[in-house]
Amino acid sequence: MAKVLPLPETKYGLWARFVTDLYEHGKRNVPRSIVQEEMDAIVPSIVESYEREPEPPQVRPSGNLSCARQAYLLEKYGTEQDRDDGLGATFAAGHFFHALAFAYCRAALPPGFSLETEVEPEKMPDWWPDRPSFRQTGHQDMVLRIVDEELAGRYMAEGAGSTCLVDFKGMGRWSYGKHCNSDPWDQPDGFGYMDQLAVYSDGGTLYDELVLAGINRDQIWKPVKCRVIPNDVARKAMFRLRKGFEALVEGRDPGTEFFMRWGKQAEFICGTETTQGACNQSQNCRAEGWAV
Ligand code: SF4
Numbered sequence: 001m002a003k004v005l006p007l008p009e010t011k012y013g014l015w016a017r018f019v020t021d022l023y024e025h026g027k028r029n030v031p032r033s034i035v036q037e038e039m040d041a042i043v044p045s046i047v048e049s050y051e052r053e054p055e056p057p058q059v060r061p062s063g064n065l066s067c068a069r070q071a072y073l074l075e076k077y078g079t080e081q082d083r084d085d086g087l088g089a090t091f092a093a094g095h096f097f098h099a100l101a102f103a104y105c106r107a108a109l110p111p112g113f114s115l116e117t118e119v120e121p122e123k124m125p126d127w128w129p130d131r132p133s134f135r136q137t138g139h140q141d142m143v144l145r146i147v148d149e150e151l152a153g154r155y156m157a158e159g160a161g162s163t164c165l166v167d168f169k170g171m172g173r174w175s176y177g178k179h180c181n182s183d184p185w186d187q188p189d190g191f192g193y194m195d196q197l198a199v200y201s202d203g204g205t206l207y208d209e210l211v212l213a214g215i216n217r218d219q220i221w222k223p224v225k226c227r228v229i230p231n232d233v234a235r236k237a238m239f240r241l242r243k244g245f246e247a248l249v250e251g252r253d254p255g256t257e258f259f260m261r262w263g264k265q266a267e268f269i270c271g272t273e274t275t276q277g278a279c280n281q282s283q284n285c286r287a288e289g290w291a292v
Contacts, residue, residue: 105142119140120137165207176222
């Protein structure tokens with residue numbers, strides 16, 4: 001029998017705090033049966049992690065969005081063939097951490113709320129390009145809603161809103177530290193976390209609160225770190241994405257957009273003369289002319 005989250009001394013004014021407590025309470029009290037269900041559910045996804053990208057490779061909400069040139073080059077060249085990033089293992093580990101998070105939150109969810117995981121959006125936003133190089137489906141990690149105001153109102157303060165979209169990210173120790181302390185308005189979002197939330201919330205319009213939940217995969221005992229991503233941050237990301245998509249649709253090279261925005265801070269993604277960055281188009285990018 002699951003032990004749900006106890007009533008708080010002070011009601012939650014932010015969903016991010018509610019999700020943090022849900023996760024942490026569930027971590028300590030999750031029944032074995034719920035862990036089993038979530039683990040059984042991810043077996044196909046773990047196996048798929050090791051399958052090759054479909055041809056042609058596609059831009060998806062969870063990848064190749066942080067720089068307009070990534071999508072442009074992906075459409076032009078496909079994925080760089082000689083990279084060995086161990087991506088299969090990374091994706092598989094991601095599924096594992098997500099499944100644990102789902103188990104914890106499900107176990108601790110009190111009555112009055114609904115919790116859905118791996119939610120497929122009914123449709124992609126109108127501004128998401130409808131072309132073969134763009135995947136037309138996706139998965140939102142977790143959507144929480146108030147379904148009984150009286151029951152949920154024992155937890156949530158007035159004004160917190162009734163819907164919340166949560167995106168869980170497994171992060172290395174260094175990225176987790178950055179995630180805990182960075183300003184969502186002003187950080188090089190090299191893995192496109194804000195962009196993904198922008199797509200799934202249609203520029204911050206679909207949910208009352210957007211939460212980016214960082215799981216420290218190097219130190220799994222550390223608490224989940226839930227940050228509120230203001231809807232206006234998602235709106236700003238949407239405008240940047242739309243601008244890049246317009247260039248792509250018109251066949252224009254948008255240039256080394258991420259590097260131009262962040263300079264030295266972009267090196268982790270773009271690489272340097274001597275190091276390869278995390279961007280899966282960094283070699284093609286250099287071949288096209290780095291100084292565009
Ligand atoms: S290397 Fe940097 S500038 Fe070039 S496509 Fe990748 S993210 Fe963009």
